[in-house]
Amino acid sequence: MAEQPSSELFFNDACSDCGYRQVRLPEPLPVVGDDFDWLVRDYDGFRLFMLEELAARFPERRRWTPADMEVVIVETLSVVLDQLSDMLDRVQAEAFLETAQRPDSVRRLLAMIGYDAVSQAAAEAKIPDADGAAGEGEAARRIRLRAFHLSLQRYLSDYQDVVDELTPAQQSGLQAFIDNPLSATAAALDAVQQFLDNAPDFVQRARNETLHSFWTLYPHEMEKARTLGPRSIYMQKRMVTEDDYAERLEDHPLVLRAHAYNSWTGSWNTVYAAVVISENMMLDSPLTVAAVGGADSFQLLQASVDQFNRRYELDDVDWAAEPTPRVILRPYLDAYRMAAQEVFLQDAQFIGINITLSVRVAENYFQSEIRHDINFSLSTELGGFFAPGRLAFGEDVHAGDIIETIMSLDGVDAVCLNRFKRVGRRYPNQADSGRIRLEGLEIATCNNDAQQPALGILRVILHGGQRG
Known part of the structure; x- marks a missing residue:
């Protein structure tokens, strides 16, 4: 270990009161040479480097054979160094989200940026849930708790302190569930639920193991999470504006x-x-x-x-x-x-639309069939023109969109829009202008319900086609 240099006091011969201190520092250490190639990463590189070092240290020796003890030792060391180099590369790769390959590494790296991969993949991966929904029945609870069965078999011994806190009857019920979850009684299900409530670490471990298995079987799902994780950083989750x-x-x-x-x-x-x-x-x-x-x-x-x-x-x-x-x-x-x-x-303020259509039906189509298709295409059912959520707040209704919807149906030759207005006598017919203006929280709807005429009326007059 280096010692702290001591200072010496020197006086001038002419004046005994004038002196100065002097510190003698040790000589600097010689520069240590570094002829090691730090880019060597594999077996061939390590073997060649050590053989070259042997040849340089012993220039008088001209012949090296694979049977020489020195060469055998060099090759053995090269194998070990190659394994250590590969381990170093893998450990380095697992430290970054872009290069990590192990599911648990990807999950932890995503958690560092606030992306809960377990919760995001709960439905696809069938992640077990320790908290049942309110009003859950016994059949639904049995299915939910069965997702923990494999984890209970594997890791229950690691949580013996939690098991010891249960009553003897609950411990027996827990073991009965592990032996046969299909025939477990309601008391056994209660014991499993009690254990899960007292062992949050076990629950998280089981959920992580399920995600690990899911990503192992479906690597593309892990790649999708690897892509969505960084994007979630830029997603605004709070309500500000x-x-x-x-x-x-x-x-x-x-x-x-x-x-x-x-x-x-x-x-x-x-x-x-x-x-x-x-x-x-x-x-x-x-x-x-x-x-x-x-x-x-x-x-x-x-x-x-x-x-x-x-x-x-x-x-x-x-x-x-x-x-x-x-x-x-x-x-x-x-x-x-x-x-x-x-x-x-x-x-939302639902504004009923009053529509009257005259439709010419093709000769080889029944009028009842066309009427049914028109009523569905302009209905509030899923896929209909006035389906809930299809139209935005304050979005105007255009006659061209209504005509285009009807003309896209098979068996319709022509459409004439006779009435196109908001429900109510004080609103004029907009069939000529082709536009019903809405604003604010208003959303157009046409329920075509005789008991609720204020929410829209649809009348269809058919011409041509076949009766029936």
């Missing part, structure tokens, strides 16, 4: 269209957000099976909302209480709006 409120609300499964505007209320600016809900529901109408178009549609919507809430870390929806869209949207809005920003949700 008016456009943010509209765009983020449209991310919700319930919302088909959204529009936001700012208004001065005397003391501060208030944001008003208008939304179009599935099936054109109102914000304060209960979400029931009949309201969303059947049991299948309701289950699909329920699953989409539950998955959305888990992804955004929101509380589960109590579906048994028949919540309204406002009750479901409000927690999401409060969680991601700006602090102290007042926001009100509003319904």
